[in-house]
Amino acid sequence: MQPQVNIPFSNTETIPGMTITQMMGVVTGSTVRAKNVFKDIGAGLKNMVGGELKAYTELLQESRNEALYRMLVDAQARGANAVVNVRFATSSVAGGAAELLAYGTAVVVQ
Amino acid sequence: MERLSSSNEVIRLFVLIVLSLLVPLLPWLVSGIGTAVYQPKKKQELLQREQAFAKTSDVLSTLSKPLSGKEVKEYQVLMTNVVMSPSWIQILVGGILSLFGGEINVFTKVVDWSRREAQQRLREQAAASGYDEVINVRMETTTLSKIRGGKDKTTGIEVLAYGTGIKY
16 A cells, blocks of 8 residues: 555545635546456456456556545645545556546645 | 167267257356346345435535535545446347447446445445535446457446545
């Protein structure tokens, strides 16, 4: 697990109880991940009956946390102390890999 | 005597041919049973979980501020996701239905199911961490694919639900 970056973030326009004093621009974090072949086979078998593919659920959960972490690192590098309006986007890249993107607006709050 | 044994052999050969034809159909049989038994069972479980939460008003809202106007003391971004896949039979039926156009009912059901599952998990996560409400809920769907035999094949759809959990 990656070290925690202690920056508050929210997917609303403001950080509750604080006022935004300065905007530092859009920050993004992304990662492209694929599951190993054996998990792919397991998921392929589960595909037969349908339903949840737990291996993929976990994979995307982990990767999204990684993307979020990179976004926060980006925000910290810009001298921001909070990120507001965080959004997530996902797209599937060829070859069984998925790209996960987290983006938001880095701000200075007081 | 000679004729009897030869007719026996013919029957044996016939049975063998039928069996060898059935073997490739076995996964489809499993798929059919899975669709008819496993999926309704899981959906029933989801319904029960939803009903446990339906007693109080829904904690999820897409508004960016709490409707009650109360002051927010604590907040955290919560996100839950789920990857679901239609079964082989459903993909087959969906493929046939898509020739005619119109609503592809089998896929609607799977997408609807996964979205409900993602929302329910968000409710459960909010309740587990003691948040009163989840505001600004957004939902997003992606298809996951993998390459098999040079073709891009869909393995499942991912539904992500996220929002800001708040405590008054």
